[in-house]
Amino acid sequence: MKSPILLLLLALGLLTSCSTQPEPINYGTDVCHFCKMTIVSKTHAAQAVSNKGKQFKYDAIECMVNDLNMENKAEMSILLVANYLNAGEMLPAEKATYIITPNIPSPMGGNLSATANNADAEKLKAENGGELFDWNALKNRKVQPNHGHH
Amino acid sequence: MKLHLGIILFFISSFAHAKTIEVCITCEVKTLKEGINLAEDGDTILIKKGIYKEHDVHIINKAIHIKGEDNPVIDGENKGTVISIRGENFTIEGLTIINVGRSYTKDFAAILVSESSNFTIKNNILENVFFGILLEKSTDGLIEGNKISSQAVSEANSGNGIHLWYSKKITIHNNKVRQMRDGIYIEFGDNCIVTNNRAHENVRYGLHFMFSNYNEYHYNVFEENGAGVAVMFSKFINMSNNTFRKSWGDASYGLLLKEINDSELNNNTFDQNTIGINADGATRVTYIQNDFTNNGYAIKVHGACYNNTFKENNFLHNAFDVGYSGRMNYNVFDNNYWSSYSGYDLDKDGIGDVPYRPVRLFSHIVNKTPESIVLLRSLFIDMVDFSERVSPIFTPAELIDENPRMRRILWSK
Numbered sequence: 077m078k079s080p081i082l083l084l085l086l087a088l089g090l091l092t093s094c095s096t097q098p099e100p101i102n103y104g105t106d107v108c109h110f111c112k113m114t115i116v117s118k119t120h121a122a123q124a125v126s127n128k129g130k131q132f133k134y135d136a137i138e139c140m141v142n143d144l145n146m147e148n149k150a151e152m153s154i155l156l157v158a159n160y161l162n163a164g165e166m167l168p169a170e171k172a173t174y175i176i177t178p179n180i181p182s183p184m185g186g187n188l189s190a191t192a193n194n195a196d197a198e199k200l201k202a203e204n205g206g207e208l209f210d211w212n213a214l215k216n217r218k219v220q221p222n223h224g225h226h
Numbered sequence: 227m228k229l230h231l232g233i234i235l236f237f238i239s240s241f242a243h244a245k246t247i248e249v250c251i252t253c254e255v256k257t258l259k260e261g262i263n264l265a266e267d268g269d270t271i272l273i274k275k276g277i278y279k280e281h282d283v284h285i286i287n288k289a290i291h292i293k294g295e296d297n298p299v300i301d302g303e304n305k306g307t308v309i310s311i312r313g314e315n316f317t318i319e320g321l322t323i324i325n326v327g328r329s330y331t332k333d334f335a336a337i338l339v340s341e342s343s344n345f346t347i348k349n350n351i352l353e354n355v356f357f358g359i360l361l362e363k364s365t366d367g368l369i370e371g372n373k374i375s376s377q378a379v380s381e382a383n384s385g386n387g388i389h390l391w392y393s394k395k396i397t398i399h400n401n402k403v404r405q406m407r408d409g410i411y412i413e414f415g416d417n418c419i420v421t422n423n424r425a426h427e428n429v430r431y432g433l434h435f436m437f438s439n440y441n442e443y444h445y446n447v448f449e450e451n452g453a454g455v456a457v458m459f460s461k462f463i464n465m466s467n468n469t470f471r472k473s474w475g476d477a478s479y480g481l482l483l484k485e486i487n488d489s490e491l492n493n494n495t496f497d498q499n500t501i502g503i504n505a506d507g508a509t510r511v512t513y514i515q516n517d518f519t520n521n522g523y524a525i526k527v528h529g530a531c532y533n534n535t536f537k538e539n540n541f542l543h544n545a546f547d548v549g550y551s552g553r554m555n556y557n558v559f560d561n562n563y564w565s566s567y568s569g570y571d572l573d574k575d576g577i578g579d580v581p582y583r584p585v586r587l588f589s590h591i592v593n594k595t596p597e598s599i600v601l602l603r604s605l606f607i608d609m610v611d612f613s614e615r616v617s618p619i620f621t622p623a624e625l626i627d628e629n630p631r632m633r634r635i636l637w638s639k
Contacts, residue, residue: 104429111458111484112506116407116430119330161331163331180331185436
């Protein structure tokens with residue numbers, strides 16, 4: 077009688093211990109995996125979870141992009157980026173639209189922000205100028221601090 | 227002849243108009259904004275004691291001097307930036323600015339200076355601010371004697387005390403910055419000088435350099451900040467005579483070095499920090515005559531640190547003098563004083579006759595298993611450390627101070 081419940085509990089335990097769910101970012105405490113800065117910006121943070129459940133947190137989207145471009149990087153099952161227009165909300169990286177504009181600085185100098193959809197991004201572009209990208213275009217790009225715009 | 231007359235007229239007009247505009251509750255001019263509308267190049271706006279509820283005060287291309295008498299208070303009522311200014315040759319002095327608005331997407335400041343040059347911001351008191359003094363694309367400025375504070379609890383909803391963005395040749399002298407996110411943040415800033423400031427209880431860093439080259443900071447005190455100073459992605463930084471104290475806790479450092487080249491660190495004091503210096507990607511940095519006292523780790527060296535020189539430093543009573551996360555060493559330790567050195571000096575030349583190995587094996591064990599720190603003062607660990615010193619297996623074999631000093635090195639403070 078008890079054994080199915082026990083089995084269920086065991087299975088649950090196994091499931092949770094191998095969870096690939098993203099942990100919430102502790103702003104002000106967690107440190108960026110790539111640049112070691114404390115994560116503070118609720119409008120620019122990013123995070124990734126590997127297939128094995130390892131958590132990676134970043135203070136800026138450019139840090140995640142640069143980190144993913146490193147050699148021997150683990151396979152990621154979840155990639156999230158902060159919604160610039162709704163502080164604290166994390167969006168799936170593949171579905172977000174990105175803007176790079178010198179008028180919206182980001183923590184690591186990439187001037188890169190993410191929005192939930194194309195319409196939001198177009199609106200930001202109309203106000204601030206800049207260039208729009210989808211995830212595929214962005215991830216192959218080396219996002220460097222922009223020294224050249226002043 | 228006409229030209230001469232023109233020049234003469236120009237001088238007369240410019241002198242004739244250098245006037246002082248008084249602003250007070252009972253004056254003809256009652257607000258700062260009115261005063262600024264009336265002011266022309268060279269004028270002084272004298273603001274008398276009182277409380278002025280004003281925000282979004284814009285000053286564009288007016289070389290004026292704003293001077294507070296008996297600390298007049300400008301209350302921004304939590305609505306955006308209080309004073310924003312763009313121009314040349316201006317001064318903002320003696321004001322108390324309180325209650326700056328907060329935002330996730332806009333960097334509201336007590337004083338925002340953009341695309342300006344030759345200015346002075348002096349002896350102001352900024353309280354309950356989001357950003358204190360924010361400089362954008364400005365050069366040749368002096369920021370002196372200001373007191374900036376807020377009640378930053380978490381980093382996310384707080385701004386920086388003094389923030390330089392794409393600014394050059396700025397002098398930051400004798401300011402006090404407390405309870406902000408970063409006390410002073412220099413982002414894309416070159417040729418700046420930071421002296422005699424006091425940054426304490428800031429949530430992230432006391433002083434922060436990012437993508438900034440050819441800067442120097444001296445005689446500053448950093449106390450109880452998340453980290454005292456962080457120098458990241460920068461070159462040619464000269465750091466001397468600073469005090470880094472009481473950065474205590476997880477991810478807390480006196481000084482955090484991350485991707486820094488060709489810099490000097492002389493005559494600084496690191497006292498009671500979890501980690502005195504945390505170096506990751508530091509290359510060609512010299513550390514001469516610094517004191518490391520009562521830290522958890524005096525220095526922790528991570529990957530990619532090449533050609534660093536540690537000379538004539540005092541390592542006094544740290545739980546660990548040097549922590550290394552690898553077996554390789556490309557750095558030089560020479561002529562330092564180590565309080566835990568137990569060698570002898572038979573020829574009495576002041577230099578120990580047996581070399582000193584600053585990396586304890588136990589620091590490796592603690593790195594791998596943090597809980598093992600409870601064994602810190604145990605005899606067993608002393609034995610483990612001793613055997614590793616005799617024949618190094620896990621620690622970098624060539625990491626040796628060949629000339630450990632027998633006495634503390636004296637350098638003038």
